[in-house]
Structures are given as C-alpha cells and as structure tokens.
Amino acid sequence: MPKKVDHEARRREIAEALWRIASTRGLDGAGLRDVAAEAGISLGRLQHYFRTKDAMLTFALRHINALADRRIRDRIEALDGEPTPRDVLRTCLTGMLPLDDRSRTGALVGAAYFVRAVHDADLRAEARNGIPLLRDFFTGQLRRAADRGELPPARATDDEAMLLISLADGLSTYLLLEVHTPEQALRLLDLHLGQLFGDTAGE
Amino acid sequence: MPKKVDHEARRREIAEALWRIASTRGLDGAGLRDVAAEAGISLGRLQHYFRTKDAMLTFALRHINALADRRIRDRIEALDGEPTPRDVLRTCLTGMLPLDDRSRTGALVGAAYFVRAVHDADLRAEARNGIPLLRDFFTGQLRRAADRGELPPARATDDEAMLLISLADGLSTYLLLEVHTPEQALRLLDLHLGQLFGDTAGE
DNA sequence: CGTTATACCGTACGAGTGACTTGTAAAAAC
DNA sequence: GTTTTTACAAGTCACTCGTACGGTATAACG
Numbered sequence: 001m002p003k004k005v006d007h008e009a010r011r012r013e014i015a016e017a018l019w020r021i022a023s024t025r026g027l028d029g030a031g032l033r034d035v036a037a038e039a040g041i042s043l044g045r046l047q048h049y050f051r052t053k054d055a056m057l058t059f060a061l062r063h064i065n066a067l068a069d070r071r072i073r074d075r076i077e078a079l080d081g082e083p084t085p086r087d088v089l090r091t092c093l094t095g096m097l098p099l100d101d102r103s104r105t106g107a108l109v110g111a112a113y114f115v116r117a118v119h120d121a122d123l124r125a126e127a128r129n130g131i132p133l134l135r136d137f138f139t140g141q142l143r144r145a146a147d148r149g150e151l152p153p154a155r156a157t158d159d160e161a162m163l164l165i166s167l168a169d170g171l172s173t174y175l176l177l178e179v180h181t182p183e184q185a186l187r188l189l190d191l192h193l194g195q196l197f198g199d200t201a202g203e
Numbered sequence: 204m205p206k207k208v209d210h211e212a213r214r215r216e217i218a219e220a221l222w223r224i225a226s227t228r229g230l231d232g233a234g235l236r237d238v239a240a241e242a243g244i245s246l247g248r249l250q251h252y253f254r255t256k257d258a259m260l261t262f263a264l265r266h267i268n269a270l271a272d273r274r275i276r277d278r279i280e281a282l283d284g285e286p287t288p289r290d291v292l293r294t295c296l297t298g299m300l301p302l303d304d305r306s307r308t309g310a311l312v313g314a315a316y317f318v319r320a321v322h323d324a325d326l327r328a329e330a331r332n333g334i335p336l337l338r339d340f341f342t343g344q345l346r347r348a349a350d351r352g353e354l355p356p357a358r359a360t361d362d363e364a365m366l367l368i369s370l371a372d373g374l375s376t377y378l379l380l381e382v383h384t385p386e387q388a389l390r391l392l393d394l395h396l397g398q399l400f401g402d403t404a405g406e
Numbered sequence: 407c408g409t410t411a412t413a414c415c416g417t418a419c420g421a422g423t424g425a426c427t428t429g430t431a432a433a434a435a436c
Numbered sequence: 437g438t439t440t441t442t443a444c445a446a447g448t449c450a451c452t453c454g455t456a457c458g459g460t461a462t463a464a465c466g
Contacts, residue, residue, distance in 0.1 A: 004464085005413070026322050028231040031453065044415045053454060108321060115318045118311060118379050119229050131382050162383075163370070163391050170373030176321050179334050180365075188366050195398050208443070235424065247445045256424060 010049050014039050015060035023105040027057070027112035061113050061123075065130070068106050071095060085145035086197055089138060089164065093189055096168045098175050099182045107172055135161045151197055160196065167192055213252050217242050218263035226308040230260070230315035264316050264326075268333070271309050274298060288348035289400055292341065292367065296392055299371045301378050302385045310375055338364045354400055363399065370395055 017039035050056035072095035098107035117123040138161035145151035220242035253259035275298035301310035320326040341364035348354035
C-alpha cells in the first residue's frame with residue numbers, strides 16, 4: 001500500500017480550507033467541491049478523509065474551538081509576573097473578541113455554526129458545553145479578586161461572570177457587523193470592567 | 204383582468220410563511236418551493252409577487268424589523284403614568300430579547316440574516332442603520348435620568364448606551380442557544396441596570 | 407515473490423435549486 | 437363587446453448539491 005499518512009494532519013488541512021471559505025462565503029456557501037478546491041485536493045480525496053459532509057463540519061468546529069482555547073491559554077500564560085485576576089479576565093475576554101484577522105475568521109466560522117446550532121440540538125449541546133466551564137473560571141477569578149480586596153465580595157458571583165461572557169458575545173456580534181471598531185469594543189469592555197471593579201475617575 | 208389584489212398584504216403573508224420556515228429550518232433551508240408550500244400557494248404565485256428570491260428575503264427582513272419596532276413602541280406607550288427613564292430603558296431592552304415565542308421567531312430570523320449580513324455589504328449596511336438611532340434614543344433616556352438625579356451624570360454617555368445594546372445582543376444569543384433561561388437573562392439585565400443606576404443592596 | 411490494504415482520482419447519479427417561459431382564465435378598461 | 441391587463445398555474449431550464457462507486461497506483465506485509 002502507499003505511504004502511511006497522518007490522517008489527523010490531513011483533516012486539519014481540510015478544516016482550515018473550510019474555514020477560509022466559511023469566513024468569506026458562509027458555511028452554506030461551502031460545498032464539498034469548494035472545500036476540496038480550496039485545499040488543493042480532489043473531491044475524492046476529501047471524501048477519503050471525511051465520509052460525510054457532517055463529519056467534516058463537526059471536526060472543523062471542534063478543531064477551531066480547540067485552537068481558540070489554546071490561543072487564550074497561551075496569552076494568559078504570557079502575562080508577566082503574577083497577573084491580577086482583573087488582568088487575567090481582561091486577557092481572556094479580549095481573546096474572545098474578533099480583533100485581528102485570525103480571531104475574526106474564528107468568530108465568523110463560529111457565527112456560521114451558531115445559526116446552525118440554533119436549529120440542531122446536537123450542535124447546540126456541543127456549543128453549550130464549554131460555557132459553564134468558562135463561567136466557573138471567571139467566577140473563580142472574581143473570587144480571587146475579592147479575596148485580594150480588589151472587588152466588593154458581593155460582586156464575586158456566577159451572575160457577574162455570565163454577564164461578562166454575555167457582553168463579550170454581544171461585542172463580538174457588533175464587531176463582525178462592523179458596528180463597532182476594535183477600539184470601541186475594547187473601550188466598552190473596559191467601561192464595564194471599570195464599573196465591575198469599582199474604578200473611580202482617577203484610575 | 205381578475206380582481207385587484209392587495210400586493211402588500213400578499214407579500215406579508217408570504218413573508219410570514221418564510222419566517223415560520225426560517226425559524227425552524229434556517230434561512231438556507233427555505234427554498235422558494237418550501238415557502239410557497241408553507242404559504243399554501245403555488246410556486247408561480249409566489250414568483251408573481253417576488254420576482255427573485257433576494258427580493259423576498261429583503262422584504263421579509265424589513266417587515267420583521269418594522270414589526271419588532273412597533274411592538275417595542277407599543278410596550279413603551281403602554282407604561283402607566285409617567286414612566287421613569289429606567290422603566291423606558293428596561294422595557295425597550297426586554298423587548299429586544301427573545302423571551303416568548305413571537306419574539307423568539309423574530310430573533311431566529313434575525314440571527315439567520317445576521318450571518319448573511321456578515322458576508323453581504325448591502326445587508327450589513329441595512330442592519331447597521333438602526334443602531335445609531337437606537338443608541339441616541341438610549342443616550343437621551345440616560346441624560347433624562349441624570350437630569351432627574353437618578354443617574355450619575357458621568358454615566359449618561361453614548362458608550363453606556365452602546366454597552367446596554369451590546370449586552371442585550373449577547374443575552375439574545377445565549378437565549379437562542381438555550382444557555383440562559385428567560386429568568387436568567389432578565390436577572391443579568393437587571394444586574395447590569397442596577398450597577399448602571401448605582402443601586403445599593405436594599406433596592 | 408505475491409497478496410492485500412491503503413490512498414487516491416474521475417465520474418456519474420438523483421434530488422433539489424432559482425430563474426424563466428408559456429398557457430389560461432378572469433375582470434377591468436375602452 | 438372587444439381588447440388589454442392582471443393573476444395565477446405548470447412546466448422547463450441549466451446548474452449545484454452530497455453521495456456513491458469503479459478504477460488504479462502504490463507500498464507495506466506475509
């Protein structure tokens with residue numbers, strides 16, 4: 001038989017081609033032939049690695065989520081010294097926003113999946129899985145801030161954490177629609193963080 | 204010729220059939236034949252009222268936006284006596300959320316158009332048009348609240364208004380994905396409003 | 407060696423797509 | 437009463453879609 005091939009790597013290449021198309025033409029504008037052409041391979045070859053279109057979509061979604069997760073973790077670990085909880089939260093939130101081309105592509109693909117998830121229970125369950133974990137992480141950071149006296153203890157709640165996440169999502173939407181510029185989005189985010197942490201005028 | 208027909212009314216009927224499909228199967232799952240069947244008419248008749256699919260989509264979007272606008276205005280006018288600016292804002296914001304079946308359908312259709320708008324400059328411009336007007340209305344209410352001493356004057360800004368709108372959008376997203384229950388979404392909204400208006404514990 | 411599993415390619419199928427054309431009946435306009 | 441315009445129905449067009457299948461070259465394996 002021919003050389004053994006790294007299936008996972010091939011699948012990743014195909015997934016990246018899918019993202020490139022989905023971020024410009026939308027998920028429904030991404031036919032198997034388009035993806036194959038974008039990846040520079042034949043339709044037959046694509047089908048060899050993904051027996052069905054749904055398998056390709058599922059793989060691509062999971063993969064892009066994993067990449068975003070990794071990207072944000074890296075940014076947090078790149079913070080110098082001992083970052084304050086507020087620094088960690090801000091890094092995480094800004095990492096969730098489509099501020100550069102890479103994360104914009106991710107957000108566009110995410111938006112395409114979002115609409116699909118609204119009508120697909122399986123996809124919706126998958127999209128919903130990560131949220132509680134993220135919320136718990138946020139809540140933990142809020143509690144750490146409260147312990148350090150940087151936040152009123154009454155503010156270290158799950159609700160405040162979900163508020164942050166919901167806000168980030170809304171900001172992402174308007175960034176994609178170009179209602180906000182990146183600068184505006186960051187200003188709004190910092191405005192809310194300032195209110196949460198009880199900044200006074202001279203901060 | 205046959206009886207003169209109210210074209211606008213026919214178009215509205217077709218648009219409503221489109222919504223019913225789009226809210227369950229998504230916009231891309233709504234072929235002309237599906238919409239015609241849902242509306243109980245022939246494909247030829249549908250095409251008599253909408254020469255192209257795009258014309259139908261555009262009409263349906265504008266119509267649903269107009270309905271949502273009217274719905275929110277009605278709710279505000281239904282407030283008893285002299286509503287406070289905070290009441291007006293809360294009514295407006297809750298009116299933007301998909302909390303019941305009617306508004307959920309609207310939000311689902313809106314979400315379908317959102318993904319399309321991300322890749323379509325014309326649609327994006329149309330979606331973007333309403334935002335500044337809404338923001339100005341919000342800012343006006345904030346200023347009115349500040350004049351009445353119900354809000355720190357420094358908070359009566361365009362940014363605070365956009366923050367409210369962005370949050371409502373994020374809450375809508377998670378309502379559609381069933382990450383939030385309606386109760387949770389309202390609680391989060393009130394939490395933010397409370398922070399904005401400087402509530403203390405005993406409110 | 408030969409066998410066989412693997413990695414592809416090319417093509418074709420059946421279903422569905424939006425757009426368009428033709429046909430027909432009815433009522434308004436003259 | 438004839439003409440003309442409107443309101444539809446039905447069929448057709450070229451095209452795209454996901455999927456399936458037959459064929460072939462290759463190299464690992466017994």
